[in-house]
Amino acid sequence: MKITKTHIKRALRKLGLKRGAAVIVHSSLSSIGEVEGGAETVIQALQETVGTTGTVMMPYPLGNATIARVFSGSPGVVRSFHPTHSVAAWGAKSEEFIKGHINSPTACGRNTPYGRLVAADGYILLLGVDQDRNTTLHTVEDYADLPYLSDRRVEYTDQSGRKQVKVLKKYPGPHRNFIGVDRLLLEAGVMKIGKIGNAVARLIKSKQMVKVLLKELKKNPALFLCDNPNCMDCVMQRWKISGLNLKGEPFRLTAVNDEISGDTDAVISALKKEGIQYVELRTVGGKSLLETPEKVLQELKEKLSGAKIAISGIDADITPDRNPRILEKGIALAKFFSAEYIVIRPPSGKKNGREKLVEYLKKTSALAEKEGITLVLENMTDTCGAGSKDCLEILKTVNSPALRFAFNPAHFAASGEKPFIGTPTSLRKWIRVLYVNDGLFSGDARLPGYGNAEIKELISIMRCRSFNGFLSLKPGLDRTINTFHKAVRALQKLMETM
Numbered sequence: 001m002k003i004t005k006t007h008i009k010r011a012l013r014k015l016g017l018k019r020g021a022a023v024i025v026h027s028s029l030s031s032i033g034e035v036e037g038g039a040e041t042v043i044q045a046l047q048e049t050v051g052t053t054g055t056v057m058m059p060y061p062l063g064n065a066t067i068a069r070v071f072s073g074s075p076g077v078v079r080s081f082h083p084t085h086s087v088a089a090w091g092a093k094s095e096e097f098i099k100g101h102i103n104s105p106t107a108c109g110r111n112t113p114y115g116r117l118v119a120a121d122g123y124i125l126l127l128g129v130d131q132d133r134n135t136t137l138h139t140v141e142d143y144a145d146l147p148y149l150s151d152r153r154v155e156y157t158d159q160s161g162r163k164q165v166k167v168l169k170k171y172p173g174p175h176r177n178f179i180g181v182d183r184l185l186l187e188a189g190v191m192k193i194g195k196i197g198n199a200v201a202r203l204i205k206s207k208q209m210v211k212v213l214l215k216e217l218k219k220n221p222a223l224f225l226c227d228n229p230n231c232m233d234c235v236m237q238r239w240k241i242s243g244l245n246l247k248g249e250p251f252r253l254t255a256v257n258d259e260i261s262g263d264t265d266a267v268i269s270a271l272k273k274e275g276i277q278y279v280e281l282r283t284v285g286g287k288s289l290l291e292t293p294e295k296v297l298q299e300l301k302e303k304l305s306g307a308k309i310a311i312s313g314i315d316a317d318i319t320p321d322r323n324p325r326i327l328e329k330g331i332a333l334a335k336f337f338s339a340e341y342i343v344i345r346p347p348s349g350k351k352n353g354r355e356k357l358v359e360y361l362k363k364t365s366a367l368a369e370k371e372g373i374t375l376v377l378e379n380m381t382d383t384c385g386a387g388s389k390d391c392l393e394i395l396k397t398v399n400s401p402a403l404r405f406a407f408n409p410a411h412f413a414a415s416g417e418k419p420f421i422g423t424p425t426s427l428r429k430w431i432r433v434l435y436v437n438d439g440l441f442s443g444d445a446r447l448p449g450y451g452n453a454e455i456k457e458l459i460s461i462m463r464c465r466s467f468n469g470f471l472s473l474k475p476g477l478d479r480t481i482n483t484f485h486k487a488v489r490a491l492q493k494l495m496e497t498m
């Protein structure tokens with residue numbers, strides 16, 4: 001049996017669509033069954049139901065949305081000009097809804113057809129499609145100002161044929177799970193479900209939907225995200241939500257650049273994805289910073305500052321057994337990058353004495369103090385700075401405000417010490433950098449929280465003393481972008497359970 005216009009109109013009225021109403025329609029013609037007269041019949045039924053005092057809108061068709069495509073070409077239908085979220089509109093408020101869509105800073109927020117429909121107490125009709133197609137949920141995300149929204153740059157040709165660029169604010173990420181809100185809307189009484197032909201039709205009061213969901217999002221900003229741990233989109237968006245919690249933390253998060261990639265653009269993009277605002281520089285293109293040509297360093301600096309990523313510190317492989325002049329170079333480099341610290345390592349080989357290291361640190365920390373830079377001594381396996389008590393002795397003997405400690409828990413574990421339980425608590429006040437570097441007692445690296453380095457206990461105790469230095473991600477694994485993201489996930493998990 002063919003579905004007629006009368007049938008559709010009756011079903012729409014039964015759902016609650018009244019004369020004079022404004023409605024945005026997302027639809028699938030084929031889901032209805034065989035409609036007499038096809039898409040045009042559905043469009044006429046909608047127009048006749050709301051009447052000339054009402055308004056009908058549909059997103060400008062992308063792909064093969066038949067009803068919307070036919071609608072956008074129908075008499076009296078106007079289109080909003082927008083590169084990503086254009087709508088076609090007919091009826092009393094069509095002009096008012098679409099005007100200046102392109103001028104709104106966001107695609108679906110206030111002063112867009114979507115936001116105006118909400119303000120006008122309009123309806124959303126999902127005809128044979130689910131909440132995944134409900135564009136007004138982006139309006140909700142926009143109003144909630146969710147942490148995972150970000151800027152998106154779009155290029156388009158304007159109405160006079162000129163190429164234009166616009167940065168759309170609060171643009172949503174690739175994947176979300178909107179289907180989950182269906183039950184919520186039904187239970188809150190803001191949505192009615194009926195049938196039009198075979199199509200399940202949902203009629204939603206948009207203003208009330210926004211109200212209900214904003215309240216829900218306050219409790220759970222991850223409401224729209226999926227739970228699939230392998231969905232990197234949602235995993236990252238969740239991280240952005242909990243990443244905000246870092247703002248309440250006393251410490252700052254940084255990451256060693258070459259642990260992510262040898263390519264600066266890749267490093268920047270990975271840091272941006274994780275919302276990390278600092279980087280620790282070690283090597284560039286496989287070369288030590290001290291051997292990197294000035295031109296390359298200049299370029300690196302510009303790229304990082306363009307991306308608003310600050311340099312926490314530099315690690316130019318400085319040890320006392322190298323040419324003494326290299327520290328001066330290191331300081332110049334730290335100043336060039338506005339870095340806060342320079343990593344210093346004990347000379348390799350246990351016998352290469354502690355006295356020599358202490359002498360070196362006394363001299364160099366005096367120089368660093370004058371230059372306003374902090375030197376951080378990192379504990380290293382198989383050196384005179386392998387044991388925690390040795391490190392503490394060295395720091396106390398040098399006793400300079402320009403010398404602090406870079407605590408590497410994986411190195412302590414590899415030296416057979418328990419980094420949290422086994423090291424002196426008085427060492428903690430010297431810590432300026434805590435490496436997020438986990439590993440087994442055997443020396444094998446592991447993701448944070450999966451080794452013997454007691455990372456969680458260390459972070460927890462350091463935040464108890466309002467540690468305002470750096471947590472520096474140095475997973476020590478295969479130095480790939482993927483592993484870096486896994487390490488961030490692992491750290492996130494540790495932070496979430498503290």
Ligand SMILES: [Zn+2]
Nearest residue numbers: 175226231234
């Ligand atoms: Zn997902």
